[in-house]
Amino acid sequence: MFRAVGSVPDGTTIDADICIVGAGAAGITLALDLADGKRRVAVLESGGFDFDQATQDLYRGQVVGREFTPLDADRLRYLGGTTNHWSGSCRPFDEIDLEPRTYVPNSGWPFGRATLDPFYRRAQEICQLGPFTYDPNEWTSPGAEPLKLEAGARILTGIYQTSPPTRFGEAYREKLTKADGVVVYLNANVVGIDTTENAQEVTRLCLASLDGRRFTARSKYYVLAAGGIENARLLLNANQMQAMGLGNRFDLVGRYFMDHPIVTGAATVLFQKPNPALAFYEGVSVRGHNIAGYLYAPPDVLRAEELPAFSIGIHPGNPPSKDFTKLSLNAIWREIKTGRWPDDLGFYISRVLSGLEWEAKTTYEKMVHSAATLYSTICLFECAPNRDSRVMLDDTVDAFGMRRVKLDWRVSDSLGADVRRAHELFAQELGRADLGRLRMNMDEEEILRSVQNAHHHMGTTRMHRDAEQGVVDENCRLHDVENLFIAGSSVFPSYSFDDPTLTIVALALRLSSHLKQLSM
Numbered sequence: 001m002f003r004a005v006g007s008v009p010d011g012t013t014i015d016a017d018i019c020i021v022g023a024g025a026a027g028i029t030l031a032l033d034l035a036d037g038k039r040r041v042a043v044l045e046s047g048g049f050d051f052d053q054a055t056q057d058l059y060r061g062q063v064v065g066r067e068f069t070p071l072d073a074d075r076l077r078y079l080g081g082t083t084n085h086w087s088g089s090c091r092p093f094d095e096i097d098l099e100p101r102t103y104v105p106n107s108g109w110p111f112g113r114a115t116l117d118p119f120y121r122r123a124q125e126i127c128q129l130g131p132f133t134y135d136p137n138e139w140t141s142p143g144a145e146p147l148k149l150e151a152g153a154r155i156l157t158g159i160y161q162t163s164p165p166t167r168f169g170e171a172y173r174e175k176l177t178k179a180d181g182v183v184v185y186l187n188a189n190v191v192g193i194d195t196t197e198n199a200q201e202v203t204r205l206c207l208a209s210l211d212g213r214r215f216t217a218r219s220k221y222y223v224l225a226a227g228g229i230e231n232a233r234l235l236l237n238a239n240q241m242q243a244m245g246l247g248n249r250f251d252l253v254g255r256y257f258m259d260h261p262i263v264t265g266a267a268t269v270l271f272q273k274p275n276p277a278l279a280f281y282e283g284v285s286v287r288g289h290n291i292a293g294y295l296y297a298p299p300d301v302l303r304a305e306e307l308p309a310f311s312i313g314i315h316p317g318n319p320p321s322k323d324f325t326k327l328s329l330n331a332i333w334r335e336i337k338t339g340r341w342p343d344d345l346g347f348y349i350s351r352v353l354s355g356l357e358w359e360a361k362t363t364y365e366k367m368v369h370s371a372a373t374l375y376s377t378i379c380l381f382e383c384a385p386n387r388d389s390r391v392m393l394d395d396t397v398d399a400f401g402m403r404r405v406k407l408d409w410r411v412s413d414s415l416g417a418d419v420r421r422a423h424e425l426f427a428q429e430l431g432r433a434d435l436g437r438l439r440m441n442m443d444e445e446e447i448l449r450s451v452q453n454a455h456h457h458m459g460t461t462r463m464h465r466d467a468e469q470g471v472v473d474e475n476c477r478l479h480d481v482e483n484l485f486i487a488g489s490s491v492f493p494s495y496s497f498d499d500p501t502l503t504i505v506a507l508a509l510r511l512s513s514h515l516k517q518l519s520m
Contacts, residue, residue: 016042019219024081026487027225033512035179047078061405080169088165097496103306106385107494110474123505130289144279162290193238225487228457254391260454271436308382416444
């Protein structure tokens with residue numbers, strides 16, 4: 001069931017067996033999987049059913065160093081969280097993505113892909129995807145097939161499956177209403193985490209609403225599922241017993257922040273044939289399921305070349321990150337409705353104009369030519385986890401007096417060279433198969449300057465068996481706090497080129513299994 005905090009008397013204590021902070025993909029998955037009538041589950045959601053500017057403003061923060069999407073535009077703070085503007089792209093991580101690699105410093109998970117497989121299969125259904133297979137040969141259709149590369153090619157075709165996309169707040173609202181033992185409290189903001197004097201156990205959460213109400217939540221186990229930046233912010237602000245923040249004995253909370261660098265238009269591909277059948281890479285529906293192809297290097301090539309994981313997409317013409325156009329227009333409109341201009345108006349307008357330019361060029365090409373032969377690349381890369389890439393607290397505070405965040409996102413120094421080498425491998429395979437030619441449009445410095453973020457916040461409460469190297473253990477529990485767990489991509493110790501949502505859901509299911517055992 002749902003309860004708005006307006007119906008909760010001031011000073012109330014909410015009692016539960018498990019308390020979950022945040023109702024995005026991780027929080028909703030966790031709550032529904034725990035809903036078996038054997039335990040009381042309280043979900044604390046900062047927002048309501050719909051977007052609210054005052055609530056969204058709680059995400060506002062400062063970006064230093066490399067350009068990054070304004071923080072209050074990169075996430076949505078209401079039921080369903082950021083799935084409310086998610087594109088729906090899904091793919092599980094590969095085995096190599098979870099392995100420690102000497103050429104990718106700080107990489108590796110405490111367990112391998114086999115540990116996640118049963119949870120991936122269930123996550124596949126929750127994300128409303130097709131069959132659990134990512135073999136491109138099983139997703140071909142007439143006029144949409146993978147490039148015919150030579151045997152032994154060092155670049156292969158892979159596929160993403162695309163969710164409808166699943167808006168978790170809408171898709172699972174009815175189930176949450178009927179879930180046995182689950183109560184979702186809307187407009188309930190965590191403003192403090194109280195602990196025992198030795199900070200080894202959480203005793204309660206301090207809550208507040210924007211209308212001035214104050215109350216608390218008390219349970220046996222607590223889960224932070226508020227996102228890659230907000231999870232770290234909550235821990236850093238909880239500094240009553242530990243000056244550096246809760247669970248931050250080794251100064252790791254907020255560090256190792258990761259996002260996918262996107263490089264758009266680094267190269268142009270000219271295909272030999274005037275009408276190449278490349279619909280497979282532009283997105284196609286196969287047996288009622290949407291998929292999109294991409295190009296990548298298999299594990300043996302990555303190891304031999306000492307390259308991080310990457311994907312290369314190919315699109316007609318020379319597209320910018322067109323998905324930013326709608327995002328930017330929405331951000332501008334939200335601010336105007338409140339009677340003020342956005343602080344980052346220039347940033348948003350540049351994104352809108354670049355997207356409109358791409359749309360105009362594409363429309364013209366479709367009118368003049370039956371199919372394009374000129375394509376450009378859009379690539380996503382993994383970067384080695386960097387301790388200095390981090391979320392910190394700023395000196396400014398939000399409406400509740402909690403310190404806002406300051407983000408310093410850093411990418412690998414080798415990114416320019418890695419992007420170039422990945423394109424060289426692709427160019428060689430195009431030539432060997434006599435499919436076309438590739439021309440680089442940027443040198444390594446231009447590549448680094450052109451990087452944009454992919455809105456995938458990861459790594460700020462990283463997982464590791466050693467407390468000196470990670471904030472949480474392999475079961476996502478804070479090393480120093482007996483009853484506090486973290487859900488979501490903030491626990492990723494390293495990553496791949498894949499969008500993180502499917503893995504977020506799989507990890508939430510794994511955490512749910514662990515919590516069920518603890519709360520029997």
